[in-house]
Amino acid sequence: MILKGDLMKTIRTSIIGFGAVGQGVAEVLLQKEKYLKNIGLDIKVVAIADSKGAALDPDGLDLLKVLSQKRARGKSKDKGTVGSEKLTGLEIIKNIDHELVIETTPTDIETGGVGLVNMRAAFEHGRDVVTSNKGPLALKYRELSGIASENGSRFKFEATVGGAMPIINLIRDVLAGNDIISIEGILNGTCNYILTRMMEEQASYEQMLAESQELNIAETDPTYDVEGIDVACKLVILANSIFGMDANYKDVDVTGITKITPESLMLAQDDGYVVKLIGEVKKDLIRVGPRLVPVGNPLAVGGTLNVASIQTDLAGTVTITGRGAGSIETASAIISDIIAIYR
Amino acid sequence: MILKGDLMKTIRTSIIGFGAVGQGVAEVLLQKEKYLKNIGLDIKVVAIADSKGAALDPDGLDLLKVLSQKRARGKSKDKGTVGSEKLTGLEIIKNIDHELVIETTPTDIETGGVGLVNMRAAFEHGRDVVTSNKGPLALKYRELSGIASENGSRFKFEATVGGAMPIINLIRDVLAGNDIISIEGILNGTCNYILTRMMEEQASYEQMLAESQELNIAETDPTYDVEGIDVACKLVILANSIFGMDANYKDVDVTGITKITPESLMLAQDDGYVVKLIGEVKKDLIRVGPRLVPVGNPLAVGGTLNVASIQTDLAGTVTITGRGAGSIETASAIISDIIAIYR
Structure with missing residues (x-):
């Protein structure tokens, strides 16, 4: 059944x-076009911009063509661009x-980068924003949600915290009616992978960082992940959007995983514990650092998984686990946000 | 801010x-009255029925008074009733x-009991239904959702599967856009408790059943839980509501936990596994039985917790853990359903 006319938005x-x-979003929009039309949504992509150029079509771009163009050119000496129009993202907005x-x-965590400028402009023009870009939210959440609200724009950002682990919409929609007392969890898959492998192999931090870089799990410069900064940004987004705080990532008490030794992991294991980089947010407290977690506790998940335990007044503690990264997984969070806005 | 007039429903x-x-629902409605009014909902309880009588007030019952009346009388020789009106639930509906x-x-799993009759009548009178009663859904889901739809009634039942582990709304709302490939998990807290304790104490099924009965975790007649029937009902509700099947709990392939020995749990543990009663539903398959789960897997949670892993096409596997029972926890699921309908 495809809805026609008035029923289709x-x-x-x-x-x-x-x-x-x-690109993941474009792929998922292609893959789910029929499903979206079945629920009454015709998502027509009229412009795509990358840092070099743009593609435009007021009647809706052919996403398959745009994707193959971006990727084909990417293999040539000219680094790939999505299209030949000389418009920036900001000009499009x-x-x-x-x-x-x-x-x-x-994400630009120092200044908010073009993302911050883009979001401000989008709201000033009355447009809705769905984003995976942590920087602007970790720096300027209150300002952005204020401009959105003044202009009647919707602002959703599930993908900024934990990729396909849907914590924000879980709390706002599914746990509606509950007071949220605290959130704690593993919000960085790279750190979880390194710690899990250090324990499995009784190997050093440096060895397992190298392994995770070979597997493209850790970046060449892993500072942002292993020093806990990425987790701090996600905690700030939760603090501001769930707890109504007005925090900045610099307010977070941060310790990373670079000083952890395999010996300490083995000692913990002998006592029935694992060591995890745990982020925590509750009223007046935002911090990230290594902590002991009992084996069998819902937070004691391995590999690159993300997990968050949400302590509530009525439902008790609810824990959600999922993949924290990946382009299709992140696109999934973006699509769910889009559906939530327009369905 | 309390909304007035037109904005308040x-x-x-x-x-x-x-x-x-x-009673948990009444308590939570009292506790959350201000919150609900803040979001524009004035939930006015005009009638409450138990099996002996009813309390009525078209202007809204005093829930505190009704609760204390029910409980005070419950301590006397006359078993407690909520009120002196001689109306049944069905007559109220x-x-x-x-x-x-x-x-x-x-829950009456053989016939659907009064719950089935009540739900049919509610929909025939155009009323919305939010329920925690598994029986009618495990037997007659398709009929009930059909009558609801014909009469323009809303029908929500998060509390029937896993209490405060919000799996149905998680899938329908938060993971919208994803195809659901399979759901598997621990859907009975009593069985999880018994198996967890058997492993911790190297004790027999009979010993740990007795312990859980002393702690009021298991019922005096534990058949419904330990033989896997409760899990089968929950799987059928998921099969029908998420996968669009037309299943009955008698279609489920069921094995319980009564034959499990502590020796088998120890052997599993030596190899890095725990034994859990796992329910599973996917296209053309609904089954429940004991399975080996690796330690560190998100399904390997202990105590009375419930957990479900949802395999999706975009988000990968998302796992949700929570308290499967408890009156306030179950009431939390009911309140979230109410908010989802009317907000």
């Missing part, structure tokens, strides 16, 4: 930032008629 | 069945003007 959309996540901006530019 | 409500869960029936009568 057309949502003109831009994708700003066309790296792994932006300001000048092209559309309802929804999917903001997937890279 | 008044929802006249009955609570049919006033045991632990029904048929004859009293209201929008929402909260159906919390006990």
Whole structure:
């Protein structure tokens, strides 16, 4: 059944930032086109921008063509661009008629980067924003949600915390009615992988960092992950959006995993514990650091998984586990946010 | 901020069945009255029925008074009743003007019991139903959702599967856009407790059943739990509501935990596994039985916890853990369903 006419909502959309996540969104929109039309949503991508150029079509871009163009050119000496139009993401947001901006530019944690500028402009033009970009939210959540609200724009950002581990919508929608007392969990898959492998192999931090870099789990410069900064940003987003705080990632008490030894992991294991990099947020406290977790506790998950335990007044503790990264997984969170806005 | 006039929705409500869960709902409605009014919902309970009588007030019952009356009388020789009106739940559903029936009568898995009759009548009178009663859904889901749909009634039942582990709304709302490939998990807290304790104490099934009965975790007649029937009912509800099947709990391939020995648990432990009673549903398969789960797997949770892993096409595997029982926990699921309907 495809809905016609009045029952179908057309949502003109831009994708700003066309790296792994932006491309994942395009793939998922293609894959789920029929499903989305069945629930009454015609998501028409009218513009896509990367850092070099843009593709435009007011009638809706052919996403398959755009994806293959981006990837084909990527293999040549000219680094790939999505299209030949010389428009920036910001110009698209300001000048092209559309309802929804999917903001997937890279996180800049120092200044908020182009993402911050893009989101401000989107709200000032009355557009809704769905994003995976942590930087602007970790720095300026209150300002952004304020501008969104003044302009009647919707602002959703499930993908910024834990990729396909859907913690924000779980709390806001599914646990509605509950007071949230605290959230704690493993919010960085790279750190979880390194700690899990150090324990399995009785190996050093340096050895297992090297392994995870070979497997493309850790980045060449792993500082942002292993020093706990990535977790701090996610905690700040939870603190601001769930607890109504006005925190900045610099307010977080942060310890990373670089000083952990295999000997300490073995001692913990002998007593029935594992060591995990745990982020924690509750009223007046935001911190991240290594902690002992009992084996059999829902937080004691291994590999690259993310997990969060949400302590509530009525439902007790609810724990959610999922993949914290991956372009399709992150795109899944973006699609769910889009459906939640327009369904 | 309390919303006034047009912005406030008044929802006249009955609570049919006033045991632990029904009373939990009344307590939570009292506790969350201000929160609910803040989001625009005035939930006015106009009738409550238990198996002996009823309390009525078209202007809204005083829930504190009704609760203390039910409990005070419960201590006397006359077994407690909620009120002196000689109306049954069914008569209330048929004859009293209201929008929402909260159906919390006990599960009857053989016939569907009064719950089935009550739900049919509620939908025929155009009322919405939120329920914790598994029986009618495990037997007649398709019929009930059909009548609900014909009459424009809403039908929500998060509390029937896993208490405060919010699996149904997680899948339908938060993971919207994903195809669900399979669901597997621990859906009975009593069995999980017995198996966890057998392993911890190297004790027999009979010993740990006795312990769990002393702690009021297992019932005096534990058949329904330990033979896997309770899990089978929950799987059928998932099969019908998530996978669109038309299954009955008698279609489920069921093995319980009564034949498990502590020796087998120890052997599993030596190899890094725990034994759990796992329920599983996917296209054309519904089954429950003991299975080996690796330590560190998100399903390897202990105590009375419930857990479910949802395999999806986009988000990968998402796992949710929570308390499977408890009157306030179950009431939490009911309140979240109410908010989802009317917000």
